[in-house]
Amino acid sequence: MKLKKKEKPTPAISTASLPDIVFMLLFFFMVTTVMRETDLKVKVVVPQATEIQKLEKKSLVSYIHIGAPTETFRAQFGTAPRIQLNDAFATPSMIAEFIDKERAARSEQEIPLLTTSIKADREVKMGIVTDVKQELRKANALKLNYSSSLRTEVY
Amino acid sequence: MARPVQEVNAGSMADIAFLLLIFFLVTTTIDTDKGISIKLPPMPEENQPKNDIRIKERNVLQVLVNANDMLLVDGQPSDIKQLKRLAKDFIDNPSKNPELSESPQKAIISLKNDRGTSYNIYIQVHNELKAAYNELRDVRARMLYGRGMEQLPESSQNEIKDFYRQVISEAEPEG
Numbered sequence: 001m002k003l004k005k006k007e008k009p010t011p012a013i014s015t016a017s018l019p020d021i022v023f024m025l026l027f028f029f030m031v032t033t034v035m036r037e038t039d040l041k042v043k044v045v046v047p048q049a050t051e052i053q054k055l056e057k058k059s060l061v062s063y064i065h066i067g068a069p070t071e072t073f074r075a076q077f078g079t080a081p082r083i084q085l086n087d088a089f090a091t092p093s094m095i096a097e098f099i100d101k102e103r104a105a106r107s108e109q110e111i112p113l114l115t116t117s118i119k120a121d122r123e124v125k126m127g128i129v130t131d132v133k134q135e136l137r138k139a140n141a142l143k144l145n146y147s148s149s150l151r152t153e154v155y
Numbered sequence: 156m157a158r159p160v161q162e163v164n165a166g167s168m169a170d171i172a173f174l175l176l177i178f179f180l181v182t183t184t185i186d187t188d189k190g191i192s193i194k195l196p197p198m199p200e201e202n203q204p205k206n207d208i209r210i211k212e213r214n215v216l217q218v219l220v221n222a223n224d225m226l227l228v229d230g231q232p233s234d235i236k237q238l239k240r241l242a243k244d245f246i247d248n249p250s251k252n253p254e255l256s257e258s259p260q261k262a263i264i265s266l267k268n269d270r271g272t273s274y275n276i277y278i279q280v281h282n283e284l285k286a287a288y289n290e291l292r293d294v295r296a297r298m299l300y301g302r303g304m305e306q307l308p309e310s311s312q313n314e315i316k317d318f319y320r321q322v323i324s325e326a327e328p329e330g
Contacts, residue, residue: 015169018169019168019169019172022169022172022173022176023172025176026172026175026176026179029176029179029180029183030179032183033179033182033183046190047274047275047278047279049190049191049278049279049281049282050282050286051191051282051285051286051289052189052190052191053189053190053191053192054188054189055188055189055190055192058188061188066274115192117188117190120274121274122273122274122275122278123273123274123275124273124274125270125271125272125273125274126268126269126270126271126272126273126274126277127270127271129274129277130268130270130328133195134198134328136195137195137196137197137198138198140197140198141195142194142195142196142197143192143194143195144192144193144194144195145188145190145191145192145193146190146191146192146193146278146281147188147189147190148189148190148191148278148282149189150189154286155235155236155238155239155283
Protein backbone atom coordinates (compact mmCIF):
# COMPACT_ATOMS: atom_id res chain seq x y z
CA MET A 1 0.00 0.00 0.00
CA LYS A 2 1.30 3.34 -0.87
CA LEU A 3 1.35 5.87 1.89
CA LYS A 4 -0.35 8.90 0.65
CA LYS A 5 0.93 12.17 1.95
CA LYS A 6 -1.85 14.10 3.36
CA GLU A 7 -1.85 17.63 2.00
CA LYS A 8 -2.52 19.87 4.92
CA PRO A 9 -3.57 23.37 4.06
CA THR A 10 -1.29 25.84 5.76
CA PRO A 11 -3.28 27.58 8.43
CA ALA A 12 -3.55 31.34 8.01
CA ILE A 13 -1.65 33.31 10.63
CA SER A 14 -4.11 34.76 13.03
CA THR A 15 -4.12 38.53 12.89
CA ALA A 16 -6.51 38.86 15.77
CA SER A 17 -3.81 40.09 18.12
CA LEU A 18 -2.48 42.64 15.67
CA PRO A 19 -4.73 45.45 16.88
CA ASP A 20 -3.56 44.80 20.42
CA ILE A 21 0.07 45.08 19.43
CA VAL A 22 -0.56 48.22 17.43
CA PHE A 23 -2.56 49.75 20.25
CA MET A 24 0.27 49.07 22.63
CA LEU A 25 2.68 50.87 20.36
CA LEU A 26 0.15 53.63 19.92
CA PHE A 27 -0.19 54.18 23.65
CA PHE A 28 3.56 54.21 24.03
CA PHE A 29 3.92 56.97 21.49
CA MET A 30 0.93 58.87 22.84
CA VAL A 31 2.46 58.90 26.28
CA THR A 32 5.96 59.84 25.18
CA THR A 33 4.92 62.52 22.71
CA VAL A 34 5.47 65.94 24.10
CA MET A 35 3.62 68.55 22.19
CA ARG A 36 5.60 71.72 21.99
CA GLU A 37 4.47 73.80 24.89
CA THR A 38 5.43 77.21 23.71
CA ASP A 39 4.96 78.64 20.30
CA LEU A 40 8.21 80.00 19.08
CA LYS A 41 7.94 83.58 18.06
CA VAL A 42 11.60 83.90 17.30
CA LYS A 43 13.68 82.06 14.76
CA VAL A 44 16.28 79.93 16.48
CA VAL A 45 18.96 77.88 14.77
CA VAL A 46 21.27 76.87 17.57
CA PRO A 47 25.02 76.84 16.96
CA GLN A 48 26.89 73.61 16.47
CA ALA A 49 29.47 72.29 18.88
CA THR A 50 31.34 69.09 19.61
CA GLU A 51 31.66 69.12 23.40
CA ILE A 52 27.99 68.99 24.22
CA GLN A 53 26.34 67.40 27.20
CA LYS A 54 22.80 66.21 27.62
CA LEU A 55 20.53 68.05 29.96
CA GLU A 56 19.36 65.46 32.39
CA LYS A 57 16.08 66.45 33.97
CA LYS A 58 13.83 68.19 31.52
CA SER A 59 11.43 69.29 34.23
CA LEU A 60 14.19 71.29 35.89
CA VAL A 61 15.10 73.31 32.85
CA SER A 62 13.74 76.71 31.98
CA TYR A 63 14.21 78.07 28.53
CA ILE A 64 15.13 81.47 27.23
CA HIS A 65 14.86 81.89 23.49
CA ILE A 66 16.78 84.60 21.69
CA GLY A 67 16.49 85.32 18.01
CA ALA A 68 14.97 87.49 15.33
CA PRO A 69 11.15 87.52 15.30
CA THR A 70 9.57 85.12 12.81
CA GLU A 71 7.93 86.48 9.69
CA THR A 72 4.47 86.89 11.19
CA PHE A 73 5.81 89.18 13.90
CA ARG A 74 8.25 91.09 11.78
CA ALA A 75 5.85 93.89 10.88
CA GLN A 76 5.13 94.49 14.53
CA PHE A 77 8.48 93.87 16.17
CA GLY A 78 11.06 94.38 13.45
CA THR A 79 13.99 92.13 12.69
CA ALA A 80 16.29 92.92 15.59
CA PRO A 81 16.87 89.88 17.86
CA ARG A 82 14.55 89.65 20.81
CA ILE A 83 14.13 87.56 23.91
CA GLN A 84 11.19 85.23 24.29
CA LEU A 85 10.14 83.98 27.71
CA ASN A 86 7.32 81.44 27.72
CA ASP A 87 4.89 82.77 25.15
CA ALA A 88 5.74 86.43 24.94
CA PHE A 89 8.48 88.75 23.89
CA ALA A 90 10.38 90.11 26.85
CA THR A 91 13.05 92.55 27.87
CA PRO A 92 16.12 91.56 29.88
CA SER A 93 14.64 93.18 32.98
CA MET A 94 11.79 90.64 32.95
CA ILE A 95 14.15 87.71 33.41
CA ALA A 96 14.39 88.06 37.18
CA GLU A 97 10.62 87.75 37.45
CA PHE A 98 10.63 84.78 35.09
CA ILE A 99 13.24 82.98 37.19
CA ASP A 100 11.25 83.71 40.35
CA LYS A 101 8.16 82.17 38.79
CA GLU A 102 10.10 79.10 37.71
CA ARG A 103 11.42 78.71 41.23
CA ALA A 104 8.00 79.12 42.80
CA ALA A 105 6.72 76.22 40.72
CA ARG A 106 9.33 73.84 42.12
CA SER A 107 9.92 72.36 45.54
CA GLU A 108 12.66 73.73 47.68
CA GLN A 109 15.08 70.86 47.11
CA GLU A 110 14.85 71.28 43.38
CA ILE A 111 15.70 74.96 43.26
CA PRO A 112 19.49 74.54 43.34
CA LEU A 113 19.21 72.04 40.50
CA LEU A 114 17.34 74.40 38.19
CA THR A 115 19.16 75.00 34.96
CA THR A 116 18.55 77.75 32.50
CA SER A 117 18.95 76.85 28.88
CA ILE A 118 19.67 79.64 26.47
CA LYS A 119 18.43 78.77 23.03
CA ALA A 120 19.90 81.51 20.95
CA ASP A 121 20.18 81.79 17.23
CA ARG A 122 23.73 81.52 15.96
CA GLU A 123 23.35 84.84 14.19
CA VAL A 124 22.62 86.95 17.26
CA LYS A 125 25.24 89.24 18.71
CA MET A 126 26.75 88.79 22.16
CA GLY A 127 25.31 92.08 23.43
CA ILE A 128 21.86 90.67 24.05
CA VAL A 129 23.25 87.38 25.37
CA THR A 130 25.49 89.27 27.79
CA ASP A 131 22.48 91.21 29.06
CA VAL A 132 20.64 87.96 29.70
CA LYS A 133 23.68 86.49 31.44
CA GLN A 134 23.99 89.50 33.71
CA GLU A 135 20.30 89.27 34.63
CA LEU A 136 20.70 85.58 35.43
CA ARG A 137 23.65 86.35 37.65
CA LYS A 138 21.61 88.98 39.45
CA ALA A 139 18.83 86.47 39.95
CA ASN A 140 21.43 83.97 41.19
CA ALA A 141 20.49 81.42 38.53
CA LEU A 142 24.02 80.33 37.82
CA LYS A 143 23.59 76.97 36.11
CA LEU A 144 23.51 77.74 32.47
CA ASN A 145 23.44 75.74 29.29
CA TYR A 146 24.01 77.09 25.82
CA SER A 147 21.84 74.91 23.66
CA SER A 148 23.77 73.55 20.68
CA SER A 149 23.47 70.77 18.19
CA LEU A 150 26.15 68.21 17.49
CA ARG A 151 28.84 68.98 14.97
CA THR A 152 30.67 65.95 13.68
CA GLU A 153 33.76 67.47 12.17
CA VAL A 154 36.43 68.63 14.59
CA TYR A 155 38.73 71.55 13.99
CA MET B 156 -37.02 33.15 15.99
CA ALA B 157 -34.11 34.96 17.59
CA ARG B 158 -31.58 36.15 15.10
CA PRO B 159 -27.98 35.30 15.87
CA VAL B 160 -26.10 38.28 17.29
CA GLN B 161 -24.03 39.72 14.55
CA GLU B 162 -20.39 40.08 15.41
CA VAL B 163 -18.83 43.48 15.01
CA ASN B 164 -16.19 43.32 12.38
CA ALA B 165 -12.95 44.16 14.13
CA GLY B 166 -10.81 43.73 11.08
CA SER B 167 -10.53 47.42 10.38
CA MET B 168 -9.53 48.17 13.95
CA ALA B 169 -5.92 47.47 13.08
CA ASP B 170 -6.06 49.94 10.22
CA ILE B 171 -7.42 52.68 12.42
CA ALA B 172 -4.84 51.99 15.08
CA PHE B 173 -2.09 52.02 12.47
CA LEU B 174 -3.25 55.35 11.20
CA LEU B 175 -3.12 56.84 14.68
CA LEU B 176 0.21 55.20 15.32
CA ILE B 177 1.72 56.72 12.22
CA PHE B 178 0.38 60.12 13.18
CA PHE B 179 2.05 59.97 16.57
CA LEU B 180 5.22 58.56 15.10
CA VAL B 181 5.46 61.50 12.78
CA THR B 182 4.63 64.17 15.34
CA THR B 183 6.91 62.79 18.03
CA THR B 184 10.09 64.75 18.24
CA ILE B 185 12.40 63.11 20.65
CA ASP B 186 14.26 66.31 21.00
CA THR B 187 16.95 65.89 23.51
CA ASP B 188 18.32 69.02 24.98
CA LYS B 189 21.99 69.25 24.49
CA GLY B 190 24.43 72.03 24.86
CA ILE B 191 27.49 73.46 26.49
CA SER B 192 27.07 73.74 30.23
CA ILE B 193 28.78 76.48 32.14
CA LYS B 194 28.46 77.93 35.59
CA LEU B 195 28.17 81.66 35.90
CA PRO B 196 30.15 83.42 38.60
CA PRO B 197 27.98 85.03 41.27
CA MET B 198 27.38 88.75 40.95
CA PRO B 199 30.05 90.72 42.83
CA GLU B 200 28.63 92.51 45.82
CA GLU B 201 28.23 96.24 45.59
CA ASN B 202 30.60 97.33 48.32
CA GLN B 203 33.04 94.54 47.79
CA PRO B 204 36.51 95.91 47.28
CA LYS B 205 38.03 95.20 43.90
CA ASN B 206 39.97 92.07 44.47
CA ASP B 207 43.57 92.64 43.71
CA ILE B 208 44.80 89.13 43.58
CA ARG B 209 47.96 89.16 41.60
CA ILE B 210 48.16 86.41 39.06
CA LYS B 211 51.33 85.90 37.19
CA GLU B 212 51.06 86.91 33.58
CA ARG B 213 52.32 83.59 32.37
CA ASN B 214 49.46 81.74 34.05
CA VAL B 215 46.79 83.60 32.14
CA LEU B 216 45.79 82.90 28.57
CA GLN B 217 44.01 85.95 27.24
CA VAL B 218 41.44 85.23 24.59
CA LEU B 219 39.89 88.31 23.04
CA VAL B 220 37.20 88.25 20.39
CA ASN B 221 36.32 91.48 18.66
CA ALA B 222 33.16 92.60 16.90
CA ASN B 223 34.41 91.15 13.61
CA ASP B 224 34.80 87.70 15.18
CA MET B 225 38.59 87.92 15.05
CA LEU B 226 40.60 86.26 17.78
CA LEU B 227 43.53 87.55 19.71
CA VAL B 228 45.22 84.92 21.86
CA ASP B 229 47.84 86.28 24.26
CA GLY B 230 48.31 89.27 21.99
CA GLN B 231 48.73 87.24 18.83
CA PRO B 232 46.09 87.25 16.10
CA SER B 233 44.78 83.74 15.84
CA ASP B 234 42.16 81.51 14.36
CA ILE B 235 39.43 79.41 15.93
CA LYS B 236 40.99 76.32 14.33
CA GLN B 237 44.19 76.90 16.31
CA LEU B 238 42.63 77.76 19.61
CA LYS B 239 42.47 74.20 20.88
CA ARG B 240 46.14 73.56 20.15
CA LEU B 241 47.16 76.87 21.73
CA ALA B 242 45.05 76.18 24.80
CA LYS B 243 46.45 72.67 25.20
CA ASP B 244 50.01 73.96 24.90
CA PHE B 245 49.26 76.67 27.41
CA ILE B 246 47.62 74.40 30.00
CA ASP B 247 50.01 71.50 29.82
CA ASN B 248 53.16 73.36 28.83
CA PRO B 249 55.13 70.20 28.06
CA SER B 250 58.16 72.15 26.83
CA LYS B 251 58.31 74.22 30.05
CA ASN B 252 58.07 77.43 28.10
CA PRO B 253 58.52 80.34 30.54
CA GLU B 254 55.74 82.24 28.74
CA LEU B 255 53.13 79.55 29.36
CA SER B 256 51.50 78.30 32.54
CA GLU B 257 53.58 76.94 35.42
CA SER B 258 51.28 73.98 35.97
CA PRO B 259 47.85 72.89 34.76
CA GLN B 260 46.34 73.78 38.14
CA LYS B 261 47.52 77.36 37.91
CA ALA B 262 46.34 77.90 34.37
CA ILE B 263 43.54 80.40 33.93
CA ILE B 264 41.88 81.21 30.65
CA SER B 265 40.49 84.69 30.47
CA LEU B 266 37.80 85.32 27.92
CA LYS B 267 36.67 88.68 26.71
CA ASN B 268 34.26 89.50 23.97
CA ASP B 269 32.70 92.54 22.44
CA ARG B 270 28.97 93.25 22.39
CA GLY B 271 29.16 92.91 18.63
CA THR B 272 30.77 89.45 18.71
CA SER B 273 28.52 86.85 17.16
CA TYR B 274 27.03 84.24 19.46
CA ASN B 275 28.24 81.50 17.17
CA ILE B 276 31.92 82.36 17.56
CA TYR B 277 31.44 82.74 21.32
CA ILE B 278 30.10 79.18 21.47
CA GLN B 279 32.93 77.97 19.24
CA VAL B 280 35.51 79.52 21.58
CA HIS B 281 33.88 77.88 24.59
CA ASN B 282 33.70 74.65 22.69
CA GLU B 283 37.36 74.65 21.71
CA LEU B 284 38.49 75.46 25.25
CA LYS B 285 36.33 72.68 26.61
CA ALA B 286 37.67 70.33 23.95
CA ALA B 287 41.23 71.22 24.98
CA TYR B 288 40.53 70.27 28.59
CA ASN B 289 38.65 67.13 27.64
CA GLU B 290 41.47 65.93 25.41
CA LEU B 291 44.12 66.58 28.05
CA ARG B 292 42.03 64.75 30.63
CA ASP B 293 41.56 61.83 28.33
CA VAL B 294 45.29 61.58 27.66
CA ARG B 295 46.00 61.57 31.38
CA ALA B 296 43.31 58.98 32.03
CA ARG B 297 44.89 56.69 29.46
CA MET B 298 48.34 57.30 30.90
CA LEU B 299 47.33 56.54 34.49
CA TYR B 300 44.66 53.90 34.06
CA GLY B 301 44.95 52.76 30.48
CA ARG B 302 41.35 53.71 29.83
CA GLY B 303 39.46 56.71 28.54
CA MET B 304 37.67 59.11 30.84
CA GLU B 305 34.26 57.60 30.21
CA GLN B 306 35.24 54.16 31.40
CA LEU B 307 36.67 55.36 34.70
CA PRO B 308 34.88 55.29 38.04
CA GLU B 309 33.74 58.65 39.27
CA SER B 310 36.46 59.02 41.90
CA SER B 311 39.23 58.69 39.32
CA GLN B 312 37.38 61.00 36.98
CA ASN B 313 37.20 63.66 39.65
CA GLU B 314 40.87 63.21 40.42
CA ILE B 315 41.74 63.87 36.80
CA LYS B 316 39.30 66.75 36.60
CA ASP B 317 41.02 68.26 39.61
CA PHE B 318 44.37 67.89 37.94
CA TYR B 319 43.16 69.67 34.82
CA ARG B 320 40.81 72.06 36.53
CA GLN B 321 38.93 74.11 34.00
CA VAL B 322 39.08 77.75 34.97
CA ILE B 323 37.56 80.05 32.40
CA SER B 324 37.07 83.56 33.61
CA GLU B 325 34.86 85.81 31.58
CA ALA B 326 35.45 89.52 31.79
CA GLU B 327 32.79 91.65 33.42
CA PRO B 328 30.91 93.53 30.73
CA GLU B 329 31.67 97.21 30.62
CA GLY B 330 29.28 100.04 31.03
